[in-house]
Amino acid sequence: MKQTKKWGLLWYAKYLCWSSMLFFPLQLLFLFNEAKLLISIRRLFSEKNIITQNNSFSITDTQRGLELQVEQPSLWERILFNETFSSSILPGLLPSIIMVVFAAYMLALIRKVESGEPFNAANSNYLRKMGFLMMGYGLFEVAISKLKWDYVQRIAGTDFAPAEMFGNTRYVFWAAIALLVLSQIFKQGKALAEEQSLTV
């Protein structure tokens, strides 16, 4: 009974990985708000840039009820504060790529588990890579948020603190740490399995 449950879970995990590997590239190609992404990127680098209707944008500090209005934004400002960039490309494109790599590692890991030798060097490596991938993404998100934060505070003063700028990156770091710890557990598991095989 337990065995059936275990394989059932593995099959479900496999299904998730395959669907992620198929879905996210498709999302990159066809979705993204019905291909608006490509149009937005073209507009972003075009001189006749229309990021918002009036060629300006605003950032709000909802807690204090303050609003920062930026007129005639420069290219750098456009890239950093472009709604499509910050709400589609960053949380959309990058995690999609990461998800595909992640799913590939996960599939390789499941295959090794199915082969009956879960504790081996390859699995420990996969988990470590997945952990660092997650950590890298978290750091990237924090770096972008920090850039935005610094920029806004430089022009609007330190009182201005838009709460939404730092996302839920802490969960990404927790996941990364959990994966790195798991990788260490697998490493130790490998050593134990090796010792077990050399016990007479």
Add this chain to the structure above:
Amino acid sequence: MPIVVNLDVMLATRKMSLTELSERVGITLANLSILKSGKAKAVRFTTLEKICEVLQCQPGDILVHMSTQEYKQLMHRG
């Protein structure tokens, strides 16, 4: 590891082959070879007990502890 397994000496004095020992002790020849060659990381008490029973000896006759220096010298000679 500076623990030397004297199984080959014990077998030679009793004129017993490794295959015979493995049959009488009830462990595989492969495992016994691991023990004899010194590649084993651990020995179960049950295995040690059976070997001692068959070879009519004490655990200390099979397992000998050496200093690292002595062990290195032995390995160098071997």
